[in-house]
Amino acid sequence: MKIKHRWQKITIGIISSILILLIVLTIVGFFFLKPIVSNRIEKGVLKATNRLYHISFSDIRYNPIIGDIVISDAHFVPDTLIYKRLHQVQKAPDDLLSIHVPSVKFTGVSPLAIIFTKILDINSVRIDNPTITVSHKSLPYNKTIDSVERKTPYQLISKFVKSLYINSVLLRNVDLTFENKESAKAKKSTIKNLDIQITNILLDSLADKSTQKVYYADDYTFSIKEINLPDKKQLNDNIFKNIVFSLKNRQLSLSSYHLKPRAGNMTFGKVSGGQDRAEVMFKNILIKEIQPEMLFPDNKLYAQTLSIDSGFVKVFNDKRYLRAKRNKVGEYPHQMLKKLDLKLNIDTVNISNVSVSYAEYDPEAKLTGAISFDRIKGKIFNATNDSLPLLKNPICKAQFHTYFMNRGSLNVYFTFNTPSKKGDFTCEGQLGSFEGTSINNITVALTKVSVQSLQVNKYVFKLKGDDYRVTGSGTLYYENLQATLLKIGEKKDTVQEKPRRFRLFKKRHVPTFLINNLVLKDSNPSKKDNLRVGTIDHTRVPTKSYWGTLWGALSQSLIQCVTGGSKD
Numbered sequence: 001m002k003i004k005h006r007w008q009k010i011t012i013g014i015i016s017s018i019l020i021l022l023i024v025l026t027i028v029g030f031f032f033l034k035p036i037v038s039n040r041i042e043k044g045v046l047k048a049t050n051r052l053y054h055i056s057f058s059d060i061r062y063n064p065i066i067g068d069i070v071i072s073d074a075h076f077v078p079d080t081l082i083y084k085r086l087h088q089v090q091k092a093p094d095d096l097l098s099i100h101v102p103s104v105k106f107t108g109v110s111p112l113a114i115i116f117t118k119i120l121d122i123n124s125v126r127i128d129n130p131t132i133t134v135s136h137k138s139l140p141y142n143k144t145i146d147s148v149e150r151k152t153p154y155q156l157i158s159k160f161v162k163s164l165y166i167n168s169v170l171l172r173n174v175d176l177t178f179e180n181k182e183s184a185k186a187k188k189s190t191i192k193n194l195d196i197q198i199t200n201i202l203l204d205s206l207a208d209k210s211t212q213k214v215y216y217a218d219d220y221t222f223s224i225k226e227i228n229l230p231d232k233k234q235l236n237d238n239i240f241k242n243i244v245f246s247l248k249n250r251q252l253s254l255s256s257y258h259l260k261p262r263a264g265n266m267t268f269g270k271v272s273g274g275q276d277r278a279e280v281m282f283k284n285i286l287i288k289e290i291q292p293e294m295l296f297p298d299n300k301l302y303a304q305t306l307s308i309d310s311g312f313v314k315v316f317n318d319k320r321y322l323r324a325k326r327n328k329v330g331e332y333p334h335q336m337l338k339k340l341d342l343k344l345n346i347d348t349v350n351i352s353n354v355s356v357s358y359a360e361y362d363p364e365a366k367l368t369g370a371i372s373f374d375r376i377k378g379k380i381f382n383a384t385n386d387s388l389p390l391l392k393n394p395i396c397k398a399q400f401h402t403y404f405m406n407r408g409s410l411n412v413y414f415t416f417n418t419p420s421k422k423g424d425f426t427c428e429g430q431l432g433s434f435e436g437t438s439i440n441n442i443t444v445a446l447t448k449v450s451v452q453s454l455q456v457n458k459y460v461f462k463l464k465g466d467d468y469r470v471t472g473s474g475t476l477y478y479e480n481l482q483a484t485l486l487k488i489g490e491k492k493d494t495v496q497e498k499p500r501r502f503r504l505f506k507k508r509h510v511p512t513f514l515i516n517n518l519v520l521k522d523s524n525p526s527k528k529d530n531l532r533v534g535t536i537d538h539t540r541v542p543t544k545s546y547w548g549t550l551w552g553a554l555s556q557s558l559i560q561c562v563t564g565g566s567k568d
Contacts, residue, residue, distance in 0.1 A: 041055060042054070042055055042056070045076075050082070050086060050091065051079065051082050052078055052079060052082050052083060052086060052093075053076060053077065053078055053079070053097075054075075054076075054077055054079060055074065055075065055076050056074070056075050057071050057072060057073055057074040057075070058072050058073035059071070059072040059073070060072075066107070067106075067107060067108045067109045067110055067123075068105065068106065068107050068109070069105070069106040069109055070103065070104070070105050070106075071101075071103070071104040071105075071106075072102070072103055072104075073101075073102060073103075074099075074100070074101040074104060075099070075100050075101075076097065076098070076099040076100075076101075077098050077099075078096045078097065078098065083096065087139070090139075090141040092139060093139075093142070094136060094137060094138050094139055094142055095134055095135065095136050096134070096135040097132070097133070097134055097135075098132075098133040098135075099130060099131070099132050099133075100130065100131045101127055101128075101129075101130045101131075102128060102129050102130075103127070103128045103129070104125065104126070104127050104128075105124075105125070105126045105127075105128075106122055106124070106125055107122070107123045107124045107125075107126075108121070108122055108123025108124065108167075109121075109122055109123075117162070118161045118162040118163075119161065119162055119163050119165075120161045120163070120164045120165070121165045122164075122165070122166045122167070123166075123167050123168070124166070124167060124168045124169070124170070125166055125168070125169045125170070126169075126170050126172070127169070127170070127171045127172070128172050128173065129172065129173045129174075129175075130171060130173075130174050130175070131174075131175045132174060132175070132176050132177070133176075133177045133179065134176075134177070134178045134179065135179045135181060136178065136179065136180050136181060136182070137181040137182065138182060152207075152208055153203055153207075153216060154203050154204065154205060154207050154208065157203060158205075162204065162205075163202070163203065163204035163205075164201070164202070164203040164204075165200075165201065165202050165203075166198075166200075166201040167199070167200065168197070168198070168199055168200075169196075169197070169198040169199075169201065170195070170196070170197055170198075171194075171195065171196040171197075172195055173193055173194070173195070174191070174193075174194040174195070174196060175190075175191075175192050175194075176190070176191045176192075176194055177189070177190045177191075178190075180299065187299075189299070191224070192227075193224055193225065193226075193227075194222060194223075194224050195222070195223045195224070196220065196221070196222050196223075197219075197220070197221040197223070198217050198219075198220050198221075199217060199218045199219050199221075200217055200218040201216055201217045202216060202217075203216055214247050214248045215247070218248065219246055219247060219248035219249075220246075220247035220248070221244065221245070221246050221247070222243075222244070222245040222247075223242075223243065223244045223245075224240070224242075224243040225241070225242060226239065226240065226241050226242075227239070227240040227243065228240075233272075234262070235261065235262060235263070235268075235271070235272050235275070236259055236260060236261050236262060236278075237258075237259075237260045237262065238257070238258075238259055238260075239256075239257070239258040239259075239260055240254055240256075240257055241254065241255045241256045241257075241258075242254060242255035242256070245290075247292060250288070250289055250290045250291070250292065251286065251287060251288045251289070251290060252286075252287040252290060253284075253285065253286045253287075254285040255283065255284065255285075256281065256282065256283045256284075256285075257280070257281070257282045257285060258280070258281050259278065259279060259280035259281075260279065261277050261278070261279055263277070265277060265316045265318070265359075265361070266318065266361070268316070268318070269317075269318030269320060269321035270318075270321060273321070273324060274318075274321035274322050274323040274324060275323065276315050276316065276317050276323070277315070277316040277317075277318075278313070278314070278315050278316075279312075279313075279314045280311070280312070280313050280314075281311045281312050282308045282310075282311035282354070283308070283309055283310045283311050284307075284308070284309030284310060285306070285307070285308055285309075286305075286306070286307045286309075287301075287303045287305070287306045287307075287346075288303065288304050288305045288306075288307075289303055289304030289305065290302065290303045291303070298343070299341075299342060299343065300342070300343040300344070300345070300386060301342060301343070301344050301345070301346070302344075302345045302346075303345075303346050303347070304346075304347050304348070305346070305347065305348045305349070305350060306346050306348075306349045306350070306383075307349075307350040307351075307352075308349075308350070308351050308352070308354065309352060309353065310352070310353040310354065311353075311354045311355075312354065312355045312356070312357070313354070313355070313356045313357070314356075314357050314359070315357070315358045315359070316358075316359045316360075316361070317358075317359070317360045317361070318360075318361045319360055319361055319362055319363060320361065320363045325543040326543065327542045327543065328542065328543060328544065328545055329467045329468075329540075329542050330423065330467065331545065331546070332416070332423045332425065332467070332546045333416065333546055334396055334416035334417070334418045334423070334425065335423050337383070337385045337396075337418065338385045338418055338419070339385075340385055343385060343386040344383060344384055344385055344386065345383075345384040345386050345389045346383045346384065347381070347382070348379055348380070348381055349379065349380035349381075349383050350379055351376060351377065351378050351379070351380070351400070352376075352377045353375060353376075353377070354376040354377075355372060355373065355374045355375065355376065356372065356373045356376065356402075357370055357371065357372040357373070358370065358371050358372075359371075360442075360445070360446055362445050362446055364488060365444075365445055365448070365488060365505075367444070367445035368445060369441055369442035369443070369444070369445030369446040370441060370442060371405065371439075371442050372404075372405055372406065373402040373403070373404060373410070374402060374403045374405075374406040375402060375403050375406075376400055376401070376402040377400070377401050377402070378398065378399055378400030378401060378402075379398070379399055380396065380397070380398045381396065381397045381398070382395065382396050382397065383396055384396070384418070385418065390418055390419050394417055394418055394419050394420075395415055395416070395417060395418070396415070396416040396418050397413075397414065397415050397416075398413070398414040398415075398416075399411075399412070399413050399414075400412050400413075404431055404434065405434070405438050405439060405441075407434040407435065407438055408431050408432050408433065408434030408456065409431070409432035410429060410430070410431045410432065411429050411430055412427065412428070412429030413426075413427070413428050413429060414426065414427050420466070422466040422467050422468070423466050423467045424465075424466050425464075425465055425466070426462075426463065426464050426465075427461075427462075427463045427465075427550065428461060428462040428463065429460075429461060430458060430459070430460050430461075431456070431458060431459040431460075432458055433455070433456055433457050433458060434456050435454070435455065435456075436451050436453070436454025436455060436456050436478070436481070437451050437452070437453065437454060439451060444486065444505065448485065448486040448487065448488070448505070449483055449484070449485060449486065450483065450484040450486055450505075451481075451482075451483055452482040452483060452484055453480045453481070453482045454478060454479075454480060454481050454482070455478060455479045455480055456476070456477070456478050457477040457478060457479065458476075458477045459474065459475070459476045459477070459558075460474070460475050460477075461473065461474035461475070461536075461554060461557065462474075463536060463550070463553055463554075465538075465540070465549070465553070467540065468539070468540050469537075469538065469539055469540060470536060470538040470540060470549060470550070470552075470553040471536055471537050471538070472536040472553070472557075473533055473534060473535055473536055473557060474533075474534045474536060474554055474556075474557025474558065474561070475524075475531065475532075475533045475534060475557070475561060476524060476534070476557070476558055476561040476562065477524060477525075477531075478523060478524055478561075478562075479522075479523045480522065480523065481520055481521070481522055481523070481562060482516055482520075482522075483512070483515060483516065483520060484507055484508075484512050485507070485508040485511045485512045485515060486505040486506065486507060486508060487505065487506050487507075487508050488504075488505060488506075489504055489505070489506040519563055520562055520563060521561075521562055521563065521564050524561050524562070529564070532560065532561050532564055533557075533560075533561075534556065534557025534558060534559070534560035534561045535557070535560065536553050536554070536556050536557050537556075538552055538553040538556050540552075
């Protein structure tokens with residue numbers, strides 16, 4: 001091609017110069033970048049951290065054409081001897097970091113901008129499979145250091161660049177260990193398979209004054225697809241799915257939490273030594289207005305609200321296997337909350353569309369009876385186990401609306417004195433009308449009593465209790481009570497080629513006649529008698545749970561209402 005015009009010469013000269021520069025940068029990048037950059041980075045880290053940390057890496061690859069840099073096998077480790085010296089002069093930090101990163105990739109890096117303007121713009125940074133260990137111990141002298149003495153992130157990088165902007169940082173599959181050395185015995189918390197997304201990082205001379213950024217970025221998003229934690233006895237798995245925490249929004253969401261037993265209903269009792277099988281599923285969990293500064297290093301979850309949108313709790317007891325009896329004093333709900341290692345302070349817990357059921361299998365009748373509370377909706381206020389909030393308000397309150405056996409409307413209210421040494425609580429509520437024969441599912445299987453007719457109009461109760469005693473009252477308003485006492489018989493099935501026996505219930509005629517005519521009252525109030533109110537004075541059986549204790553107290557009033565007597 002013949003060059004006839006000056007603009008052509010200029011154009012070709014510019015293109016040629018750019019090509020030569022790219023070639024030179026490529027050669028430098030591939031052959032000389034590592035020793036040049038390594039030396040500057042290592043010296044910079046030593047100077048910025050008072051020689052506390054060393055950084056090293058095995059390789060740096062640079063492609064100037066597309067602006068990609070890949071750093072391999074990077075280590076960022078503390079020097080323990082330097083830490084001791086800094087501690088002696090009261091300049092050691094509260095936290096020590098140890099980081100290993102197999103691979104770091106930068107995209108969109110412009111070396112010319114760094115050289116001529118000292119402005120570093122990076123499109124993205126991707127860090128794969130990093131291992132991060134944080135060791136924390138609060139040092140008294142750090143609490144009195146004036147904030148002016150602490151170097152800001154911008155002050156640390158200002159010797160290298162005027163400003164730093166990164167569009168996106170992605171840390172994939174992070175293995176994070178937090179070691180808290182506040183107490184005599186260090187506590188370790190480990191999170192695996194963590195992804196961290198950081199957007200629009202900006203460090204410049206005005207970064208510390210910005211009110212639009214959260215720690216110099218638009219947002220930090222932490223996410224884990226799934227965590228599976230088996231319990232100590234390897235009987236159940238605690239499965240958390242799709243955990244996402246936004247630092248800017250200060251909220252944590254989970255798509256589900258599942259307490260999943262490893263054995264089914266009819267085998268769990270055998271493998272567990274007679275324990276109840278409990279399965280829990282909560283969905284669409286959202287925690288709002290979290291205080292991140294309380295999470296680390298204090299290991300406290302402070303939040304405004306926790307919401308559960310749907311779920312269930314299913315408890316199954318197989319009576320073929322005797323449960324080992326143990327003392328359950330001190331295991332009421334608020335007492336168990338107080339014993340948690342994680343300190344909580346949640347203003348309001350919102351629950352909606354949750355069901356709770358309890359079922360028992362009777363080996364003699366070969367039937368399973370179940371009781372359920374369906375479509376539970378409610379709130380829990382002041383759910384806390386931390387000492388300072390409890391000094392201000394020691395009472396946790398709860399209110400729920402549900403449907404007993406998916407029929408009778410039930411409103412119930414609780415108060416729990418969380419710091420009480422005796423486990424003080426109150427419980428009151430009202431159950432609405434329902435057809436009494438609907439409870440035959442559980443009465444036939446577990447008590448061998450069939451309700452022939454019963455119209456419950458309402459049941460009103462009010463209790464006050466502690467670890468040892470429950471007192472109060474309960475009044476059942478009902479009509480047309482008739483019951484049948486049953487016994488188990490056997491009948492031969494002759495239809496099959498090989499005869500087999502199966503069980504069926506038979507009416508106990510004489511006891512049924514006696515109980516309906518001499519023991520049970522037809523109605524409350526009746527035409528002849530005034531309203532019968534059940535008085536509750538129940539001594540807690542130490543081996544009974546909170547809910548078992550409540551049922552023992554309530555049944556005391558129910559028996560008085562339907563019999564007119566005072567015995568349990």
